[in-house]
Amino acid sequence: MQGILRIFLNFFLIDPIRKILALIFAFGLWFFVAIDTNYLYTKNVIINYTGLPESYVLVDSLSQIRVTFSGRGRALFNIWASPLRAICSLEDVRVGENDILTKDLNLPVGDVNFTYEKKSFSVMVDEKLKKVVKVKVPIRGQLKEGYSISGIFVFDTVIATGPKGILKDISEICSESLDIKNQFTTFEKEIKIYPPPHIQLSTYVIRIKIEIDTTMERVFTGLPIKLLDSRKRQVSPRVFSLDTLLLAGARQRVAALKEDDISIRINISSLKSGEHSLPAEIILPEYITPVYSIPRRFRIKIY
Incomplete structure (x- = not known):
């Protein structure tokens, strides 16, 4: 074991500059040969959706797709090193399920040949709806004995935006829970609100007033x-x-x-x-x- 360690140390300690240069030269030679050889390379490519009409909203979609590239090493090296995006145009979609052909995706990779794992995939589109929603504040803890909540008032108007099929059945959304332990006087507080999936809000922090009175x-x-x-x-x-x-x-x-x-x-x-x-x-x-x-x-x- 000591003999092996001695050989290893000698390799780096005796004339190290020449040996480092030799390693660099060997790597450069390998790299020169490698980039001129044909390879197959597979990776997951993120899909960017563009052109969706303003009156529509995307409900469900494929976030990435597996692609196999073939070509010389120098071209595939650029693909490996760059954050590729496949562009999917949604200009002609309709409400409901839409089939997208992968041959219609725009994948800017130059002259490199590539094939998609799937021939097609589907995206779900719905009409966009905007409405004012009520905020429900869950209560945690107990007030000081002999006191009760008289009212919880929200100062901010919250507008929800999302798919009509989902948002039409939503009249209120929940905030984070409010701790009222041992409180006995009216107070104000900022709290966060959490939207359901696929729903966006005009604000995610609201100010509320909790009025407290004797029981x-x-x-x-x-x-x-x-x-x-x-x-x-x-x-x-x-x-x-x-x-x-x-x-x-x-x-x-x-x-x-x-x-x-x-x-x-x-x-x-x-x-x-x-x-x-x-x-x-x-x-x-x-x-x-x-x-x-x-x-x-x-x-x-x-x-």
């Missing part, structure tokens, strides 16, 4: 219950009411609450005829929560 409880009695039945069957009893409902929330909101703001219902549309014991669904304005209700369940007979 108040209030009792409502004799609230009517609406019975929902798509088949309009006979039921017994015909009239229902909630004897007692205790609500809690920010003082100003609870104090201004009216009976008409509270919706209570029981849906029996999916139930078979017979006797049932069912809970009521209580629908309340935002930031108002039920503490308890009496009774908890109702006996209903469906004919």
Whole structure:
């Protein structure tokens, strides 16, 4: 082992300049021969899409395609060293799925021969839609005991842009969660918002105001219950009411609450005829929560 190490050290320590020059000469000779030899070289090429009409948006597409090049070493060396892009024109696309022939791609590589791994691929195009969307702020943590949120107000207007097929069903988007642990006074904060896939926003940071008030409880009695039945069957009893409902929330909101703001219902549309014991669904304005209700369940007979 020591003998091998000694030979290795001697190679670099004895007349090193001449040996380095010899190595450089050998590499140059190899390189000169190599660049004049024919080779095959395969790499993934990124696809750049151009010419998409302003009223359309690209929903799904192929990001890169595998290409095999053949030619002399000097030409393939330039291809290896350069960030190649295949240009795909979308001037003539329509809404829906479009088949793209790879022979129609523009790949600027000079006289080098090349072949694509695929003969064609598809891109999905949709109409572009713009609309104002509401921002929903998830809450994390608990306020200081005895306090409630009175409202969360967004100062910025958020405009979403994206495919019509996706955006038409979106009315609100979520922000990052807001930590309110031990807060007891109104405050303002900047938070980030996160769009769904394929959706762009006019802003990704918004300023919000969280209004906080002392907690108040209030009792409502004799609230009517609406019975929902798509088949309009006979039921017994015909009239229902909630004897007692205790609500809690920010003082100003609870104090201004009216009976008409509270919706209570029981849906029996999916139930078979017979006797049932069912809970009521209580629908309340935002930031108002039920503490308890009496009774908890109702006996209903469906004919």
